[in-house]
Amino acid sequence: MYLKSLHLRAFRNYADQQVEFNAQKTILVGNNAQGKSNLLEAVELLSTLKSHRASRDRDLILEGAGVGQILATLERNYGQSELAITLRSSGRRTLARDGEPLRRQLDFLGVLNAVRFSSLDLELVRGAPECRRNWLDALLVQLEPIYAHILHQYYQVLRQRNALLKDIRQKETAAQTQESQIAKIDRDFSQLDLWDKQLAEIGSRVTRRRARVLERLAPLAQAWHNNISGKTEILEIKYVPNIICMGNDAASVQQAFLEKIEQRRIAEQQLGTTVVGPHRDEVELIINQTPAKSYGSQGQQRTLVLALKLAELKLIEEVIGESPLLLLDDVLAELDPNRQNQLLDAIQGRFQTLITTTHLNSFDAQWLKSSQIFSVKTGKIMNSVFS
Numbered sequence: 001m002y003l004k005s006l007h008l009r010a011f012r013n014y015a016d017q018q019v020e021f022n023a024q025k026t027i028l029v030g031n032n033a034q035g036k037s038n039l040l041e042a043v044e045l046l047s048t049l050k051s052h053r054a055s056r057d058r059d060l061i062l063e064g065a066g067v068g069q070i071l072a073t074l075e076r077n078y079g080q081s082e083l084a085i086t087l088r089s090s091g092r093r094t095l096a097r098d099g100e101p102l103r104r105q106l107d108f109l110g111v112l113n114a115v116r117f118s119s120l121d122l123e124l125v126r127g128a129p130e131c132r133r134n135w136l137d138a139l140l141v142q143l144e145p146i147y148a149h150i151l152h153q154y155y156q157v158l159r160q161r162n163a164l165l166k167d168i169r170q171k172e173t174a175a176q177t178q179e180s181q182i183a184k185i186d187r188d189f190s191q192l193d194l195w196d197k198q199l200a201e202i203g204s205r206v207t208r209r210r211a212r213v214l215e216r217l218a219p220l221a222q223a224w225h226n227n228i229s230g231k232t233e234i235l236e237i238k239y240v241p242n243i244i245c246m247g248n249d250a251a252s253v254q255q256a257f258l259e260k261i262e263q264r265r266i267a268e269q270q271l272g273t274t275v276v277g278p279h280r281d282e283v284e285l286i287i288n289q290t291p292a293k294s295y296g297s298q299g300q301q302r303t304l305v306l307a308l309k310l311a312e313l314k315l316i317e318e319v320i321g322e323s324p325l326l327l328l329d330d331v332l333a334e335l336d337p338n339r340q341n342q343l344l345d346a347i348q349g350r351f352q353t354l355i356t357t358t359h360l361n362s363f364d365a366q367w368l369k370s371s372q373i374f375s376v377k378t379g380k381i382m383n384s385v386f387s
């Protein structure tokens with residue numbers, strides 16, 4: 001797929017900016033805080049409808065404006081697509097594809113696929129399990145947009161179940177002094193049974209999909225890691241689901257889920273929260289039999305993240321049948337020449353790549369020659385004197 005143009009209206013620090021892409025590689029060069037990452041963020045939004053930096057749409061809209069817009073023209077094997085996201089400070093977003101308003105996010109997701117790689121991605125190795133779950137979920141949404149809906153449903157059920165558990169705990173405390181609370185608790189328990197079933201049903205869909213995607217991703221990442229490390233390191237990626245089950249069929253996972261809920265019932269009631277389910281999954285990253293998180297050197301961790309990102313690119317390409325975009329946010333200059341070359345070799349003109357950087361000196365001359373170079377200054381993009 002190829003992003004032909006992008007039009008940002010009142011988005012972040014861009015008032016009204018049109019960008020036409022005309023090379024396989026685009027380099028955005030500029031000082032800090034000029035708007036380079038903001039442009040990649042717009043592409044990220046087109047791809048996932050989420051930003052890793054903003055939780056509220058209000059922050060994405062140019063300060064002082066009420067409405068912001070991201071418009072894009074994308075070329076895919078099946079033809080051209082026009083994408084539009086309208087952001088409102090009041091919070092309601094609207095989406096359109098080829099001029100038609102879309103009611104479901106699902107119909108927007110999966111049109112533009114992209115893999116983002118930034119220095120923040122080291123958190124994938126170093127950060128809490130949540131970072132790895134989020135990464136895996138974002139990848140799944142790209143491969144299978146319906147997963148966004150499944151995940152949304154799961155967190156909805158989880159929230160309701162947590163509220164009920166909290167309520168039961170409060171009533172139990174009160175029941176020690178008031179008889180009238182006991183009947184209410186009985187009613188809550190029968191409601192809890194219903195939530196258990198829903199949690200197990202939707203939660204097992206999450207667990208099974210995460211297991212499946214890691215099964216496909218792991219060998220790709222292993223091969224890249226082995227290659228980049230000069231065959232000195234062996235990477236292992238292990239999915240550690242909260243619900244452990246021998247089979248991966250829906251019935252077995254659901255059964256294991258319900259059994260675990262039963263085992264942890266007292267703990268859940270005492271804590272007043274759900275302790276069973278994929279919101280407690282972990283993905284272990286192990287290099288030469290040692291957890292990368294605690295023992296990996298910075299260099300090893302960088303190699304690992306690079307291997308994961310290259311594996312993501314390959315997997316999306318395999319599943320979608322088209323090459324996704326690659327967004328490199330200030331990351332190339334941080335890689336040593338060996339890793340830089342590995343990455344550049346892997347891209348080989350196959351993936352449209354948008355790169356942000358504060359300086360061009362670390363780039364290979366050949367690379368610069370074949371790239372389109374823009375300079376970014378206070379929310380304005382100009383053709384660079386280097387191109």
Ligand SMILES: Nc1ncnc2c1ncn2[C@@H]1O[C@H](COP(=O)(O)OP(=O)(O)OP(=O)(O)O)[C@@H](O)[C@H]1O
Pocket residue numbers: 011012013014030031032033034035036037038039058059060061062063330356358376
């Ligand atoms: N909603 C907004 N309205 C106006 N300006 C904004 C908004 N959100 C962010 N900015 C501005 O955008 C700039 C940050 O841009 P960006 O994150 O793209 O930096 P960058 O060019 O990638 O730099 P760095 O190399 O530091 O990452 C800051 O000047 C910030 O004040």
